Amino acid sequence: MIHTLTMPKWGLSMTEGRVDVWLKQQGDSVEKGEEVLDVETDKISSSVEAPFSGVLRRVLAQTDETLPVGALLAIVVEGEASEAEIDAVIEAFQAGFVSSAAEAEASGPSAQKVEVGGRLLRYLDLGEGGTPLVLVHGFGGDLNNWLFNHPALSAQRRVIALDLPGHGESGKHLQTGDVQELSDAVLGLLDHLNIDRVHLAGHSMGGLVSLNLARLAPQRVASLTLIASAGLGPEINGDYLQGFTEASNRNALKPPLIQLFSDPALVNRQMLEDMLKFKRLEGVDQALRQISGQLFGGGRQLIDLRNMVGQQPGLVIWGSDDAIIPASHAQGVEAQVEILPGQGHMVQLEAAERVNELMLGFLKIQP
Amino acid sequence: MARKISYQQAINEALAQEMRRDQSVFIIGQDVSGGTGAPGEQDAWGGVLGVTKGLYPEFPDRVLDAPLSEVGYVGMAVGAATRGMRPVCELMFVDFIGCCLDQLLNQAAKFRYMFGGKTTTPLVVRAMYGAGLRAAAQHSQMLTSMWTHIPGLKVVCPATPYDAKGMLIQAIRDNDPVIFLEHKMLYSLQGEVPEELYTVPFGEANFVREGNDVTLVTYGRMVHVAMEAAANLARQGIDCEVLDLRTTSPLDEDSILESVEKTGRLVVIDESNPRCSIAADISALVAQRAFSFLRAPIEMVTAPHTPVPFSDALEDLYIPNAAKIEAAVLKIADKRNAA
Numbered sequence: 001m002i003h004t005l006t007m008p009k010w011g012l013s014m015t016e017g018r019v020d021v022w023l024k025q026q027g028d029s030v031e032k033g034e035e036v037l038d039v040e041t042d043k044i045s046s047s048v049e050a051p052f053s054g055v056l057r058r059v060l061a062q063t064d065e066t067l068p069v070g071a072l073l074a075i076v077v078e079g080e081a082s083e084a085e086i087d088a089v090i091e092a093f094q095a096g097f098v099s100s101a102a103e104a105e106a107s108g109p110s111a112q113k114v115e116v117g118g119r120l121l122r123y124l125d126l127g128e129g130g131t132p133l134v135l136v137h138g139f140g141g142d143l144n145n146w147l148f149n150h151p152a153l154s155a156q157r158r159v160i161a162l163d164l165p166g167h168g169e170s171g172k173h174l175q176t177g178d179v180q181e182l183s184d185a186v187l188g189l190l191d192h193l194n195i196d197r198v199h200l201a202g203h204s205m206g207g208l209v210s211l212n213l214a215r216l217a218p219q220r221v222a223s224l225t226l227i228a229s230a231g232l233g234p235e236i237n238g239d240y241l242q243g244f245t246e247a248s249n250r251n252a253l254k255p256p257l258i259q260l261f262s263d264p265a266l267v268n269r270q271m272l273e274d275m276l277k278f279k280r281l282e283g284v285d286q287a288l289r290q291i292s293g294q295l296f297g298g299g300r301q302l303i304d305l306r307n308m309v310g311q312q313p314g315l316v317i318w319g320s321d322d323a324i325i326p327a328s329h330a331q332g333v334e335a336q337v338e339i340l341p342g343q344g345h346m347v348q349l350e351a352a353e354r355v356n357e358l359m360l361g362f363l364k365i366q367p
Numbered sequence: 368m369a370r371k372i373s374y375q376q377a378i379n380e381a382l383a384q385e386m387r388r389d390q391s392v393f394i395i396g397q398d399v400s401g402g403t404g405a406p407g408e409q410d411a412w413g414g415v416l417g418v419t420k421g422l423y424p425e426f427p428d429r430v431l432d433a434p435l436s437e438v439g440y441v442g443m444a445v446g447a448a449t450r451g452m453r454p455v456c457e458l459m460f461v462d463f464i465g466c467c468l469d470q471l472l473n474q475a476a477k478f479r480y481m482f483g484g485k486t487t488t489p490l491v492v493r494a495m496y497g498a499g500l501r502a503a504a505q506h507s508q509m510l511t512s513m514w515t516h517i518p519g520l521k522v523v524c525p526a527t528p529y530d531a532k533g534m535l536i537q538a539i540r541d542n543d544p545v546i547f548l549e550h551k552m553l554y555s556l557q558g559e560v561p562e563e564l565y566t567v568p569f570g571e572a573n574f575v576r577e578g579n580d581v582t583l584v585t586y587g588r589m590v591h592v593a594m595e596a597a598a599n600l601a602r603q604g605i606d607c608e609v610l611d612l613r614t615t616s617p618l619d620e621d622s623i624l625e626s627v628e629k630t631g632r633l634v635v636i637d638e639s640n641p642r643c644s645i646a647a648d649i650s651a652l653v654a655q656r657a658f659s660f661l662r663a664p665i666e667m668v669t670a671p672h673t674p675v676p677f678s679d680a681l682e683d684l685y686i687p688n689a690a691k692i693e694a695a696v697l698k699i700a701d702k703r704n705a706a
Contacts, residue, residue: 062602064601064602064604065602066598169369169561172563248568249568249571250571250574268577269574269577270577273573273574277529277561277565280533280565280566280567280568281561281563281564281565282563282564282565282566283563
């Protein structure tokens with residue numbers, strides 16, 4: 001069996017990737033799930049894992065080469081294949097490639113915007129069937145925080161990620177910026193989409209919003225997945241919140257952003273520039289100040305919804321080295337608790353495979 | 368994915384959104400509406416390359432066609448700015464600076480200083496600049512160093528649609544006179560641009576590519592040429608950092624020095640003529656402030672000291688290209704003295 005390994009597409013905006021380093025060499029055996037090469041995009045660097053086991057027979061993309069999504073990177077052969085057979089597969093792939101890349105671009109999933117309660121909300125709707133899963137990002141984030149999770153999770157069911165008010169490409173004007181306003185936006189979107197009941201997954205502040213939704217509308221929440229979640233204890237890194245909210249240039253923004261990740265090298269200038277692009281939008285500065293004042297004023301979490309956990313099936317995931325909200329908040333909650341060693345606050349990005357596995361396993365057993 | 372529009376559309380959108388937001392913003396220039404009061408004005412062309420197209424029908428009182436007298440309408444805009452308006456004045460080609468130099472050099476740039484801060488001049492002068500359009504010597508110059516030389520003026524040279532919109536909005540809201548330079552060869556460049564209002568601050572360079580071996584500093588159209596060179600050099604194992612200055616005044620000295628301190632090698636790329644140029648200025652800055660970090664001589668890649676030729680072949684030869692940048696980098700890349 002001759003398999004083609006192609007440039008992956010991580011998230012909506014990725015159109016090309018640069019081959020950073022080959023972790024396997026031509027002739028090496030690879031196991032399914034093993035990391036074969038590192039690819040860098042304008043957003044993030046990550047490893048490409050082998051979707052199949054076999055022998056890496058041809059390495060076709062050079063180190064430092066930038067290739068479009070879907071381009072041929074390597075040939076992995078499971079069992080036997082002659083060089084001529086491999087050549088034929090490569091030739092057929094390359095002949096068909098240009099059109100398929102253009103097609104993917106034209107028909108690929110794209111985020112939509114709706115007006116809900118007088119405010120624009122952006123959401124990305126992937127997958128079909130089952131009780132839908134809604135992904136709620138954290139403070140200062142957007143639906144791209146689920147870049148590495150959303151496609152994998154949507155293999156099993158319909159999965160919707162949204163930009164909360166004041167975030168991403170949703171409307172920036174807030175009334176008060178309290179948890180009620182953020183929760184109402186999620187409920188408004190569900191009503192707009194005629195969805196009664198959902199699994200909720202929230203990261204950080206999105207976890208707090210999810211907990212509040214479980215409080216407001218318990219009948220609509222099938223389960224709760226809380227990742228590095230707010231709302232489970234009083235501590236939060238006030239210096240981070242202040243630094244992030246006030247930063248208006250690259251040098252001021254870098255120290256707070258580094259605290260989010262276990263690998264500081266992820267915070268490159270492109271990530272900083274992308275974050276600044278968000279922070280420069282009219283209304284964002286005020287929205288962030290309103291929200292952080294309402295939820296985390298004085299560098300403490302002002303809202304405790306810990307007693308909401310346990311009413312629905314729950315999964316709590318935390319990075320052991322989270323520098324924003326301590327992993328100790330996971331202790332003693334009535335849920336399946338998974339602490340990922342060495343991981344930081346953005347655990348769903350940095351340990352995407354593991355988080356996806358945990359979430360898929362958890363959601364699979366829900367009625 | 369954010370919406371993609373062209374550099375030209377980004378400028379048009381910034382003007383429209385700021386005019387909707389602020390009644391004191393108005394546009395004045397030659398042909399900006401395509402003949403105010405003339406038949407057919409509703410779908411008029413909108414400037415020599417159509418950048419202001421569609422604005423006149425929406426803002427008929429605030430898009431003013433001026434007679435062929437830069438000294439007159441630029442002077443008028445300077446005066447209006449001192450009285451609380453926010454004029455966006457279009458000089459068409461930056462080459463016409465000579466026809467209104469006193470208004471900008473001796474008036475607009477000096478008011479805040481000479482009146483002890485009691486007067487501000489929130490004026491934007493938009494102008495096309497740069498070579499490549501086969502428009503000959505009188506319509507192809509850069510002249511960035513002339514503007515940058517004058518204290519009291521801010522000089523903005525966006526390289527992308529994103530920067531074009533955000534920096535034009537910043538320019539309109541800025542209380543000092545801003546020279547906003549639009550490279551003609553970038554007008555059709557597509558890029559992601561938020562639909563919302565946003566500002567890109569002045570004096571903050573953009574690291575468009577991170578690298579460890581050589582720093583390429585440039586601005587405007589040359590950012591894209593430098594990126595092309597950097598991609599070619601990466602295949603040869605040379606890792607370039609590319610810095611887009613975005614504004615030449617104020618100049619982000621810190622980012623230039625920060626990068627050179629890391630790489631130890633500098634190539635400055637400037638489409639302008641070399642004497643007293645941005646390239647020369649940055650070279651001097653680095654020689655003065657980061658000399659001990661340099662591991663090789665500084666290289667400059669610029670146009671030659673001649674007017675822009677009209678001949679296609681000569682114009683192509685005149686404009687710095689990726690091959691010239693690559694040659695400059697290769698010249699200094701293997702020098703490891705005094706490390």
